[in-house]
Amino acid sequence: MSESHKAQVQAQFGASAHDYVTSPGHAGGADLEQVVAWGRKRGAPRVLDVATGGGHTALAFSAFTPTVISTDLTPSMLAAARGFIQSKATTGNVRFLASDVEALPFRDSTYGVVTCRLAAHHFPAILPALKEVARVLRPGGSLLVEDILGHEDRELAAFILEIEKRRDPSHVRALTHREWEAFLKAAGMTVIDESTLTKSRPWEEWTARMRMAPEAKADLERFVLDAPARWREAFGFTIQDGRIQTFSDRLILIRADRD
């Protein structure tokens, strides 16, 4: 992966590590429940959580998995996740390792389940990441992945990408449903189950989490308010007294098994 992009991810998330631990949108919700339900059904002695962020997925899996390994590119994020998980979990069955998803420090066929929640849109190239995940999965093992769903409509995709990139320059792009299926297949995995859902994002909290400068935030709000109504409606922007209140993230969740 490009070193400059890696540094950008680490700068963005390093500064906001604590805010990802306390983010209600990451701490729970129907999306995390779905990933956990798949994980419980699947069951595995060792689960690898890639791009662990504040550690919410790893913590949830640690409740029913003998060993969970949390990995993340950003060392300070991993430290925040460690502090959070150790303050919550009583079992001490989560281990932490800094690593890039494109170079996981594990032997082939090590894991029965790999989780990756709300992170793939930061990966500069999805195929090398998915191939690396497939390499560490046992044959028949499951990748449980969740991410922002990319839009098939080019105007809408460009609109939300502009918003995402202004808020977080390390955002690369969200894949469409068809792209997910194609990349998973190319990486040697088969989609077994999938679902989509929307999640409301409170604008103030969402922009504050990435520490947007006040001027950049005001410019972004203006950009959204000046956009065609059709674009705003597609993402469920709610506006009160000329100020953005919330919008909806469309999420895709997939269980894909290694061939």
Ligand SMILES: C[S@@+](CC[C@H](N)C(=O)[O-])C[C@H]1O[C@@H](n2cnc3c(N)ncnc32)[C@H](O)[C@@H]1O
């Ligand atoms: C939004 S957080 C993940 C949230 C978390 N999975 C959860 O369930 O709450 C995104 C994380 O992706 C990590 N990340 C981005 N690019 C990465 C890469 N190439 N390899 C590993 N982690 C990466 C970031 O450091 C950040 O901690």
